[in-house]
Amino acid sequence: MPRITVNNLHKDFRIYDRPQDRLWEILLRKSRHKIYHVLSDISFAVPDGKSLGIIGVNGAGKSTLLKLLVGTLQPTSGDIEIQGQVAALLELGAGFHPEFTGRRNIYLNASLLGVPDENIAELENDIIEFSELDYFIDRPVKTYSSGMFVRLAFSIATMVRPDILVIDEALSVGDMAFQRKCVERMNQFRAEQKTMVFCSHSMFHIQELCDTAIWIDKGKIREIGDSDKVVGHYEDFCNSKKSYNSIREDIPEELEEQKKDSSDDSEPAVQDCRINSLSVKDSDGNLIDELEPLTSVTMEMEVEVLKDGIEGNFGFAFMKSSEEPHASFLTTEIDSVEKGPFHKGDIFTVSLTVHHFAMRVGEYYVLGGLADKSGLLWYETKFSKQLSIKPNKGVGPIIMDSDWSVTRKQV
Amino acid sequence: MFVTLLREWVSTPATHYRLFHNFTRQDFFAQFTASIGGFLWLFMTPIVNIIIYSFVFGYIFQIRAVEGFGETQFVIFMMIGYLPWFAFAEAVSKSTGLLVEKAPLITKVMFPVQVLPVVGTVIPYLTHGIGFGVLLLYLATQGLLSAAWLLLPIVLFFQFLFTMGLVAVLSALCVFLRDIQQMVALGVTVWFFLTPIIYPITMIQDEATRQWFLLNPMHSFVTLYREIVLLGEISPINLQIIIPVSLFSYFFGGWLFMRIRHAFGDVL
Numbered sequence: 001m002p003r004i005t006v007n008n009l010h011k012d013f014r015i016y017d018r019p020q021d022r023l024w025e026i027l028l029r030k031s032r033h034k035i036y037h038v039l040s041d042i043s044f045a046v047p048d049g050k051s052l053g054i055i056g057v058n059g060a061g062k063s064t065l066l067k068l069l070v071g072t073l074q075p076t077s078g079d080i081e082i083q084g085q086v087a088a089l090l091e092l093g094a095g096f097h098p099e100f101t102g103r104r105n106i107y108l109n110a111s112l113l114g115v116p117d118e119n120i121a122e123l124e125n126d127i128i129e130f131s132e133l134d135y136f137i138d139r140p141v142k143t144y145s146s147g148m149f150v151r152l153a154f155s156i157a158t159m160v161r162p163d164i165l166v167i168d169e170a171l172s173v174g175d176m177a178f179q180r181k182c183v184e185r186m187n188q189f190r191a192e193q194k195t196m197v198f199c200s201h202s203m204f205h206i207q208e209l210c211d212t213a214i215w216i217d218k219g220k221i222r223e224i225g226d227s228d229k230v231v232g233h234y235e236d237f238c239n240s241k242k243s244y245n246s247i248r249e250d251i252p253e254e255l256e257e258q259k260k261d262s263s264d265d266s267e268p269a270v271q272d273c274r275i276n277s278l279s280v281k282d283s284d285g286n287l288i289d290e291l292e293p294l295t296s297v298t299m300e301m302e303v304e305v306l307k308d309g310i311e312g313n314f315g316f317a318f319m320k321s322s323e324e325p326h327a328s329f330l331t332t333e334i335d336s337v338e339k340g341p342f343h344k345g346d347i348f349t350v351s352l353t354v355h356h357f358a359m360r361v362g363e364y365y366v367l368g369g370l371a372d373k374s375g376l377l378w379y380e381t382k383f384s385k386q387l388s389i390k391p392n393k394g395v396g397p398i399i400m401d402s403d404w405s406v407t408r409k410q411v
Numbered sequence: 412m413f414v415t416l417l418r419e420w421v422s423t424p425a426t427h428y429r430l431f432h433n434f435t436r437q438d439f440f441a442q443f444t445a446s447i448g449g450f451l452w453l454f455m456t457p458i459v460n461i462i463i464y465s466f467v468f469g470y471i472f473q474i475r476a477v478e479g480f481g482e483t484q485f486v487i488f489m490m491i492g493y494l495p496w497f498a499f500a501e502a503v504s505k506s507t508g509l510l511v512e513k514a515p516l517i518t519k520v521m522f523p524v525q526v527l528p529v530v531g532t533v534i535p536y537l538t539h540g541i542g543f544g545v546l547l548l549y550l551a552t553q554g555l556l557s558a559a560w561l562l563l564p565i566v567l568f569f570q571f572l573f574t575m576g577l578v579a580v581l582s583a584l585c586v587f588l589r590d591i592q593q594m595v596a597l598g599v600t601v602w603f604f605l606t607p608i609i610y611p612i613t614m615i616q617d618e619a620t621r622q623w624f625l626l627n628p629m630h631s632f633v634t635l636y637r638e639i640v641l642l643g644e645i646s647p648i649n650l651q652i653i654i655p656v657s658l659f660s661y662f663f664g665g666w667l668f669m670r671i672r673h674a675f676g677d678v679l
Contacts, residue, residue: 013677022678023588071521073676090519097437099444108433112522117429 084163576664
């Protein structure tokens with residue numbers, strides 16, 4: 001049974017040049033607005049117990065869609081059916097009163113979410129504990145840091161046990177430890193077969209938490225499907241856009257005008273290159289997804305150039321998440337490596353061997369790609385499957401290649 | 412449709428009692444939680460105003476006893492009208508900010524928005540009802556208590572309904588037209604001087620002019636309080652005015668608010 005069904009949803013905003021136009025329109029019954037289509041023809045369904053991620057660039061209409069789902073905006077046409085109680089975290093701590101203590105705010109906030117008072121009293125301690133606010137819970141909310149604010153808001157919204165949880169960009173504010181806790185809580189939600197709708201710019205979280213994803217572009221569904229797949233395509237799109245923007249600075253102004261016009265046709269920008277494959281191998285050449293520390297590891301990728309005249313550097317990195325590199329390797333300073341200009345159709349096989357892999361614990365993704373001349377912007381990147389490090393003895397994040405020497409002093 | 416909206420409007424404090432209760436508590440205490448003077452500040456404005464008006468009218472203009480109200484002092488006469496007026500004026504003045512200030516909440520959280528005008532009306536009445544209560548208590552000990560006083564809660568209740576309807580309309584319209592904020596601030600001042608609060612209506616010599624005051628429902632409310640408290644008897648004309656006017660204001664205001672509340676999200 002679908003928890004959320006959305007059919008042919010359209011949302012228009014009326015744009016008035018001046019605020020008084022709105023009044024004249026009501027009085028004179030003559031149209032004085034322009035229509036701006038925020039969302040058009042959106043249809044999807046979220047089955048019970050599934051979670052949906054919404055991705056898209058800024059201004060694509062993600063937040064409007066969430067507001068429509070929650071009910072604070074009314075659709076222009078089309079319908080939304082929702083089964084069950086919804087708790088929304090569209091703005092962190094909307095409705096918090098800055099002068100009141102966190103504890104006081106729990107009550108109003110929870111009753112806004114539709115929880116009876118007796119239940120709030122029961123939940124109060126859980127909420128305070130989860131938010132880790134300790135004695136700050138009895139301090140006015142205005143004294144809170146933004147992280148504390150979010151923690152309290154998130155704790156309340158998830159503690160009231162809604163059937164459907166709608167979250168907009170909530171995780172990006174808290175510190176890492178709290179983010180992890182939130183992800184745990186949300187996974188617990190999924191395990192309890194609750195439904196979630198989640199909008200974020202962190203592709204990592206979307207992949208981690210969502211079964212399906214919708215990519216919204218200029219108010220329309222560009223792609224809907226398995227979250228890994230959609231996120232992959234979206235990242236490709238963003239990366240190609242990034243390089244396009246950075247190159248644009250070198251173009252004379254008239255050309256830029258033309259570019260702007262053509263970009264409105266919603267055709268994808270011409271890609272500069274493509275990473276055809278990326279693999280991680282051990283010293284014997286076997287593909288691996290697990291790694292013994294202090295051994296050698298070879299990363300290999302095939303890069304195909306799709307445009308003439310590109311100059312750039314090859315690079316690899318060990319990434320902790322999609323945004324957090326732990327070690328990086330670029331050919332910027334390596335004179336023996338070709339740097340272009342390349343020709344359309346050139347295919348390179350790039351391989352890099354790291355000796356004595358020094359990270360002792362954790363899981364990494366290998367990123368391979370082609371960056372621009374400065375090495376600051378990626379034309380194109382690709383992530384490997386997760387690479388985990390085999391358990392080993394010791395403490396600390398790093399292991400170093402070392403030799404011992406212990407000699408006893410001869411008496 | 413019409414009936415459903417009205418039913419929802421009328422039953423709001425009951426169906427959403429928890430929310431209503433928590434909102435009222437929060438907004439009531441929010442009035443003074445950040446200041447040291449706290450609760451006292453709420454009463455400073457009416458008290459200082461009363462002192463000013465007594466000085467100007469009682470001392471400078473030498474209005475002593477008011478015609479038709481026996482030996483009553485001018486200060487008492489004025490206070491009986493001024494305190495209920497102040498609750499009304501406060502509710503109406505603040506109504507324009509009710510929804511606009513809560514914009515983040517209205518656009519981000521789904522909740523019955525109609526509790527806001529209800530809470531916005533309850534709070535000034537709760538606050539300044541205390542002042543009026545103290546005054547009545549004092550007058551009761553002065554031997555003015557009579558059976559007619561039983562009418563007081565009823566008249567106050569109608570004034571409350573009248574206010575609530577007005578608050579609902581103004582708060583909703585202000586979402587679309589912010590200018591109402593300034594217009595209301597001015598309007599309340601004008602309304603104050605057009606209502607015989609700091610002057611007895613008997614000071615207006617012309618009988619025809621006096622009839623015009625019947626168009627002002629606040630005049631009827633103020634007169635009723637004075638008649639009940641000071642004379643122990645009422646002129647039915649005022650009661651005949653306030654009952655239909657209050658009910659109309661309450662139902663029409665509620666209906667209008669419920670009718671356009673879905674558009675708030677788009678505009679705020």
